[in-house]
Amino acid sequence: MIQDPKRREFLKVSAIVSSSMLISILLPGQVRGSANAKAELSQWCVYVHIHSDNSVSMQSPIMEMGQFMRTAGPMILADEMDLDWSLIQFDTTMPTFLRRDEQNNIVYAHAQIGTGGSQTLKNNWSYLRTAGAIVRQMLIEEAAARWGCEAARLTAKNSRIIDSQSSRQFSYGELAQQASTRRVDLSQLKLKHPSQFSIIGSSKASIDGRDIVTGKPLFGIDENYPNALHAVIDRAPAMGARIASYNREAALAIPGVKQIVETPHHSGPHWPGGETQICAAGVAVLADSHWAALQGKAALATTWTDANRYAGLNSAAHRTALNALAQSSNPGKRHRDDGNVEQAFEQAEQVLEHTYERALLSHACMEPLNCIADVQKHHAVVVVGHQWPHQVALEVEQLTGIDALRVEVRNKRMGGGFGRKGETDFLREAIWLSHKVGQPVKVLWTRENDMQRDYFAPAAAVKIKAGLKQGRIQGWHMRQAQTGGEAESHGFPAHLISDCRIESLTANHPFPLGAWRGPGQMQQAFAVESMLDELAYAKGSDPLTFRLALMGPAKIYPINFWAANEIDSGRMANCYRLAAKMAGWGRTLKNGQGLGIAGHFTFGTYVAFVLQVQVDKNRKLQLQKAWGVIDCGLAVNPNHIRAQMEGGFIDGLNAALFNQVTVQDSIVATTNFDRLRWMRMQEAPTQIEIDIIQGTQSPTGVGEPPVAPAPAALANAIYAASGLRLRRMPFAEHINI
Amino acid sequence: MPIQFSVNGQPVNLDQKDQEMPLLWFLREKMQLTGSKFGCGIGQCGACTVHLNGSAVRSCLLPVGQLQGSAIRTIEGLASGTDLHPVQQAWLDEDVPQCGYCQAGQIMAAVALLEQVNDPSEEQVNAHMSNICRCGTYTRIRKAIELVAAKTPPET
Ligand code: FES
Ligand code: FES
Numbered sequence: 044m045i046q047d048p049k050r051r052e053f054l055k056v057s058a059i060v061s062s063s064m065l066i067s068i069l070l071p072g073q074v075r076g077s078a079n080a081k082a083e084l085s086q087w088c089v090y091v092h093i094h095s096d097n098s099v100s101m102q103s104p105i106m107e108m109g110q111f112m113r114t115a116g117p118m119i120l121a122d123e124m125d126l127d128w129s130l131i132q133f134d135t136t137m138p139t140f141l142r143r144d145e146q147n148n149i150v151y152a153h154a155q156i157g158t159g160g161s162q163t164l165k166n167n168w169s170y171l172r173t174a175g176a177i178v179r180q181m182l183i184e185e186a187a188a189r190w191g192c193e194a195a196r197l198t199a200k201n202s203r204i205i206d207s208q209s210s211r212q213f214s215y216g217e218l219a220q221q222a223s224t225r226r227v228d229l230s231q232l233k234l235k236h237p238s239q240f241s242i243i244g245s246s247k248a249s250i251d252g253r254d255i256v257t258g259k260p261l262f263g264i265d266e267n268y269p270n271a272l273h274a275v276i277d278r279a280p281a282m283g284a285r286i287a288s289y290n291r292e293a294a295l296a297i298p299g300v301k302q303i304v305e306t307p308h309h310s311g312p313h314w315p316g317g318e319t320q321i322c323a324a325g326v327a328v329l330a331d332s333h334w335a336a337l338q339g340k341a342a343l344a345t346t347w348t349d350a351n352r353y354a355g356l357n358s359a360a361h362r363t364a365l366n367a368l369a370q371s372s373n374p375g376k377r378h379r380d381d382g383n384v385e386q387a388f389e390q391a392e393q394v395l396e397h398t399y400e401r402a403l404l405s406h407a408c409m410e411p412l413n414c415i416a417d418v419q420k421h422h423a424v425v426v427v428g429h430q431w432p433h434q435v436a437l438e439v440e441q442l443t444g445i446d447a448l449r450v451e452v453r454n455k456r457m458g459g460g461f462g463r464k465g466e467t468d469f470l471r472e473a474i475w476l477s478h479k480v481g482q483p484v485k486v487l488w489t490r491e492n493d494m495q496r497d498y499f500a501p502a503a504a505v506k507i508k509a510g511l512k513q514g515r516i517q518g519w520h521m522r523q524a525q526t527g528g529e530a531e532s533h534g535f536p537a538h539l540i541s542d543c544r545i546e547s548l549t550a551n552h553p554f555p556l557g558a559w560r561g562p563g564q565m566q567q568a569f570a571v572e573s574m575l576d577e578l579a580y581a582k583g584s585d586p587l588t589f590r591l592a593l594m595g596p597a598k599i600y601p602i603n604f605w606a607a608n609e610i611d612s613g614r615m616a617n618c619y620r621l622a623a624k625m626a627g628w629g630r631t632l633k634n635g636q637g638l639g640i641a642g643h644f645t646f647g648t649y650v651a652f653v654l655q656v657q658v659d660k661n662r663k664l665q666l667q668k669a670w671g672v673i674d675c676g677l678a679v680n681p682n683h684i685r686a687q688m689e690g691g692f693i694d695g696l697n698a699a700l701f702n703q704v705t706v707q708d709s710i711v712a713t714t715n716f717d718r719l720r721w722m723r724m725q726e727a728p729t730q731i732e733i734d735i736i737q738g739t740q741s742p743t744g745v746g747e748p749p750v751a752p753a754p755a756a757l758a759n760a761i762y763a764a765s766g767l768r769l770r771r772m773p774f775a776e777h778i779n780i
Numbered sequence: 781m782p783i784q785f786s787v788n789g790q791p792v793n794l795d796q797k798d799q800e801m802p803l804l805w806f807l808r809e810k811m812q813l814t815g816s817k818f819g820c821g822i823g824q825c826g827a828c829t830v831h832l833n834g835s836a837v838r839s840c841l842l843p844v845g846q847l848q849g850s851a852i853r854t855i856e857g858l859a860s861g862t863d864l865h866p867v868q869q870a871w872l873d874e875d876v877p878q879c880g881y882c883q884a885g886q887i888m889a890a891v892a893l894l895e896q897v898n899d900p901s902e903e904q905v906n907a908h909m910s911n912i913c914r915c916g917t918y919t920r921i922r923k924a925i926e927l928v929a930a931k932t933p934p935e936t
Contacts, residue, residue: 109879109915248875255880256868256887258815258855265814298797334805409819409827409881409914458817458881459914490820682875686920690878693916716824716912725906727918 090120090154091178097202097216099126102134104154104171105163106430107251108460109690110746111683112163113137114250116154116171118680122242123175123235125199126215133250135261137454139432141447149433149440149447156454157431159465159558161646161744164679165606168741172234177227185222186213237677237739246682251456263428263455264487268415271483274476275336276306277345278323278492282553282709283308283352285324289345294328297342299335303328304479306472313498315527319555322468323496327476333487340489353553353709358403358502361526361552361706365504368524368548369398375522375546378532382542387518391510394518395577399507399570400771401754402703403526404500404559405719410458411493414473417483422449424483425474428457430465438470443478462558466498494719495711498557499704501526505570511582516540516593521570524548527556531567533604534644535615536575539593554706560694561747564645565754569699572641572755573770576762586640586759587623591616606743607647614736618642618651618672621734625670626653635659636667639760641752647743649674649736652692654728654756658765664780666696666728666757671749673733676740685733687745692731695753697722700780703773726780785847787811788857799845804828806844807854815855815884819912826911829885830854836892836908855884858891866931867891870924878915885911890925899929 092100104120107113113133121128140152151157154174155166179199186204187194190211198205202215237243254261279285291303308324328339388394415426416439423439432454436447457464469488477484488496503525510517519540523530530547537543579589597613619642623629626638635657642651650673657665671688678684701720705712713719758769761778769777783794787807798806807813807830819827821840828840831853858865864872867890877883886909893900893908900908905925913921 107879109877111878248872249877251880252872252875252877253864255877255883256855256864256871257859258813258884260814262817262881264818267812267814332805332809334801334809337805407914409817409825409879409912411818457879459879487818490822686875686878686917689919690916693918697916715822716820717822721912721914722916722918723912724909724918724921727916729902729919729922731919 091124093215093219095216095219097130097214099131099202100134101131103137103250104156105167106137106156106158106432106454106457108158108428108430108457108464110158110163110687111249111680112158114247114683115164115679116167117250118242118247119168119171120175122240123172124178125201127202128242128247130202135251135254139436139452139454141433141436143448149437151433157433158460159430159462160605161561161648161747162606164742164744165647173232176232176234177229180227180232181222181225182215182218184225184227185218189213243679244677244681247680248682261456262410262458263415263426264410264413264458266415266426266455266485268417268426268483268485271415271417271485272301272329272480273331273333273336274327274329274473274484274486275333275340275489276325276327276472276486276492277340277343278325278496279308279347280495280710281347281350281353282320282323282356284347284350286326287346287348289326289343293342293344294339297330297335297339299332300328300330300339302480304476306475309471313555314558315556319553322471329476329480329484350709356553356706356709358704358706361550361554362400362402362502362504364550365502365524365526366398366400368550369504369506369522373548375548376529378530378545378547379537380544381537384518384520384542384544387542388508388510391512391517393511393581394508395574395581396506396508397574397577397770398504399573400504401502401566401569401698402772403502403554403706404562404698404702405494405704405713406461406463406497406559407494407719407721408457408459408461408463411490412469412488413486414469415483415485416473416477418443418445418474418477421445422451423474424451424453425470426453426455427470428455428460428464429470430457430460434465434467435470438467439474442471442474461560463497465558468496490716491714494714497704497711498555500559500562501528501556503566505566507570507574509574509578511578514582514584516578518542520544522546522548523566523570524550525566526550526552526554528563531563531604533602533607533610534567534571535610535612536571536593538600538610539595539612560691561645561750564643564747564751565695565698568641568643568751569754569758569772572643572752573758576639576755576759577768587619587628590619590640590642594619605646610644614649614674615642615644617736618649618674621736622651622653622670622672625672625732625734626655628653635764637760637762637764639756639758639763641755641759643748643751645748645751647676648745648748650688650748650752652752652756654760656757656760656764658761658767658778662765662767662779664761664778666726669728669731669756671731671733672736673745673749674736674738675743675745675748676738677742678735678737679742681735684735684745688733688749689731691746691749692753693722693727695750696727696757698750699754699757699772700726700775701773720775783845783848785850785852787813787852788854794844799843801844803830803839803842803844803847803852807839813854813856817881817884819882824912825882826889827882827885829888829911831888831892834892834895836889855888858887865891866928867894867924870927873927874920874924876917876920876924878917882911882913886913886921890921894925894928894932898932898934900925
C-alpha cells in the first residue's frame with residue numbers, strides 16, 4: 044500500500060463502507076512527536092478486520108520464510124483480543140506499512156514485519172500483545188456503554204463480551220464498528236497474565252497449510268504481474284569479471300525475446316566490512332516468458348574478460364590458511380581473558396589441543412532468488428519475498444530517487460530465507476532493469492547463478508587448548524580464525540572456567556559473506572562441544588556426567604549478546620539432562636551404534652540434542668534417531684517449536700555432512716545440487732523426538748538455536764560408535780554415507 | 781503433427797514449435813499452474829515433480845514434445861473440489877510444510893509411491909522419496925506417509 048498522509052483517512056473510510064471494524068494501532072512513541080501526537084494516535088489495528096457477522100479477517104503482521112511467524116504473530120494478537128481462533132480467516136497478502144522516524148529513517152509503522160536473527164518473535168511480542176489488548180478494551184468499553192454498566196465487570200472470551208453478573212453477551216461483530224471509534228486510556232491498559240492465555244501456548248497448525256498442500260501461488264516466483272517482462276540475467280561466473288562479447292542478434296532471434304540489456308557490475312560496503320561485489324556484471328535477456336528468456340541466455344554465448352582479478356581466490360587454499368592462522372602465534376583480538384591461561388596449563392595434569400574446521404556454506408534457498416519491480420514515474424511496486432521489506436523500499440529510493448514512502452512493497456512468502464533473502468542484490472537488478480526499460484520486470488535466477496552469486500557463511504578453523512586437573516577443566520584457550528566476523532565469547536564454557544581466553548583472527552579474503560542460520564554459533568558449538576567430549580573421554584568420564592559437572596549448580600551469569608542479557612547454567616543443564624533421559628542415555632547399544640550429545644545456548648534459548656548413529660565396518664554411517672530439548676522461555680506454539688527443532692537440527696546435520704562451497708580461481712564450482720550434495724530423506728534421521736521445557740520468561744527465538752549443536756552431536760555420536768573422531772566438516776569427505 | 785496430451789484431465793493441443801519446452805515451464809507459464817515449482821532445472825531436487833501416466837517424474841527435464849497421448853497430473857489436480865486427497869490431508873494432519881516450497885513435489889512423489897505400494901517399508905520410502913527439502917521436514921514427511929499407509933486397507 045502506498046504510504047501518504049491520507050492513508051489513515053482511507054482506513055477510517057474503509058471501516059465505514061464495510062460496516063466493520065478495521066483497527067490500526069499506532070502505539071505511543073511510534074508517532075512522530077508533535078504537540079497533538081496524542082490526539083493523532085489512532086487506535087486501529089491494520090491487521091484485523093472484525094465483520095458484523097463476527098467473523099474476522101486477519102493479515103499476518105510478520106513475514107514468513109518457513110519459521111512460522113505468519114502463524115505465531117496472529118496467535119499473539121488473537122490471544123490478547125480473546126478472538127475465537129476458528130472464526131479467523133487469514134489473508135495471504137502482506138502489505139508493508141512504513142513511516143519516517145524523527146531522524147528521517149524509514150521504519151515500520153506498525154509491527155516489525157521483517158524477520159531474521161531469531162529476533163522476530165521477541166521484537167513483536169510486546170507490540171502485538173499491546174495491540175490486541177487495546178482492541179479488547181475498546182470492545183469492552185463499547186459494551187459497557189451500551190449496557191450502561193461498569194467496564195470492570197465485563198470479560199472477553201471467544202470473540203464475545205460477557206457480563207459476568209448476568210448472562211448477557213455481545214458478539215464482537217455487533218460491537219465492532221462503533222468500538223473502533225473509541226479511545227482507550229493506554230495507561231490503564233492491562234495485558235493478560237500468562238495463566239490467562241488460551242491461544243498462546245497451544246499447538247496450532249500453520250495458517251497456510253491448506254494453500255501449500257493444494258499448490259496455491261503463495262511465492263514471489265508464482266506471481267503473474269500484468270505486462271511484466273521476464274528477465275534472465277547471464278551473470279559473470281568469475282568474481283569481478285566483465286563482459287567481453289555476446290551475441291545479441293542470436294538472442295533476439297529467439298521467439299519471445301524482446302530486449303537485451305547489459306546490467307552493470309556493482310560493488311559496495313558489505314558485512315563484515317570492506318567492499319564486496321554486490322551485483323556481478325551481466326547481460327539481461329528480457330522476454331515474454333521465462334522459458335524464452337532462458338533460451339535467449341543460452342544463445343548469447345557470452346564471453347568474459349578480466350576474470351583474473353581474483354585469480355588466487357580458492358576455497359581449499361583459504362581453508363589451509365585459516366588452519367595455519369589458528370595454529371600461528373599471531374595475536375588475535377581478545378574477547379575475554381579471564382584468569383591466567385598460561386599458568387593454568389602449566390599446572391594441568393593433561394592438556395588437549397585440537398582444531399575444528401568448517402567450510403564456506405551455501406544458502407541454497409529452495410526457491411531461487413526472484414523479484415518483480417514496476418518502477419513508474421513517481422511511485423513503484425515491488426513484489427518480492429524479502430526478509431526486510433523496508434530495505435526494499437529504500438533500495439528503490441536509492442536507485443531511482445522515488446520516495447521510499449511511495450513504494451508499495453507486496454511481500455510474498457519466501458521459499459526459504461536463511462539470511463540470503465535479506466540481501467539487496469536481487470532487488471537491485473530488478474529495480475534497475477524496470478527503471479531502465481520503463482516496464483515491469485520479473486527477474487528469476489537460475490539455480491546455478493543463485494549458488495554462484497551467494498553470500499556465503501564464513502569458513503572457520505577453531506583451535507581449542509584445554510587442560511584437565513583432578514577431573515576438572517583447567518584452562519581453556521580458544522582461537523577462532525574465520526573468513527570474516529568474530530568469535531562468540533558469551534556462551535559456555537566461559538563463566539564456568541576461571542582461566543579462559545577467547546580470541547578471533549580474520550584471514551581477509553574477498554569472498555562475499557553474509558548472514559546464515561546461526562553459522563558463528565554452529566562453529567562455536569562444533570568446537571566447544573567436540574572438545575568437551577574429547578576431555579570427557581581423556582578423563583575416562585561419561586560425556587553427559589562431565590557436562591553436568593561443568594555446569595555445576597544452577598547459576599545465572601550476566602551477558603550482553605543479541606537477545607540475551609543472561610545465561611543460566613541450570614537451564615542448560617536441564618536440557619542436557621532431559622535429552623539424555625529421552626534417549627535412554629547409558630543403555631546398552633548394538634555393536635557399531637553410538638550416542639552423541641551436544642548442547643548450545645544462543646539468542647536467549649537453550650538447546651540440547653542426543654543423536655544415535657550406526658557406523659559399520661566399512662565406515663558406512665547411518666543417522667538413526669535424535670532426541671532434542673529446548674528451553675525458549677514461554678512456548679508460544681509448541682507444534683512449530685518442535686518443527687523448528689526438527690528442521691534446524693537437520694540443517695545443522697546437512698552442514699556437518701555435506702554443505703561446502705568450493706571456489707576455484709574465483710569461480711564457484713558448486714553450482715547446483717549435482718555438485719553440492721544436500722541431505723535427503725535417506726540420509727536424515729528417521730525420527731526426531733522433541734520436548735519443550737515450559738518456561739515463564741518472555742519467548743526467545745527458535746529458528747537458529749537448534750542448528751548449532753548438530754555437527755558436534757554427530758561427531759560425538761560417530762566417535763562413540765566407531766572411535767573415529769571427525770574434526771573437519773564436511774564429514775562426508777571422511778566417512779561413507 | 782500437433783502434440784496432444786492432458787493435464788489434470790483437460791486436453792492440451794500443442795503446435796510444433798513449442799516442443800522443446802520443458803513441461804514445468806509449460807505448466808507454469810502457459811497454463812498458469814504454478815503449484816509445480818522450479819528448484820534446480822536439472823532433475824535433482826524434485827520440486828517440479830508431477831505424474832506422467834501415474835508415475836512421478838521431474839517436469840523440468842521433460843520436453844512437452846515427448847508427451848503425445850500421455851496424462852499429466854499436477855498438485856492442482858489432486859483434490860476433488862474441496863475434498864483433499866488423503867496424502868494432502870495427512871500433510872495437514874502432521875503439519876509438514878515449513879517454507880512449503882518443496883511440498884507440492886514431495887506430495888506428488890508420495891502419492892505416486894502410495895499408489896504403487898500400499899504400505900511402503902522404510903527402505904522403499906527412502907528409495908522413492910528423493911526430493912530435497914531445504915527446511916528439513918523429512919521426519920514429518922515420513923510420518924505423513926505412514927499415516928496414509930495406516931489408514932489404507934491392506935491389499936487382498
Ligand atoms: S526443478 Fe526439476 S528436479 Fe529440480
Ligand atoms: S518446506 Fe521448505 S524446502 Fe521443504
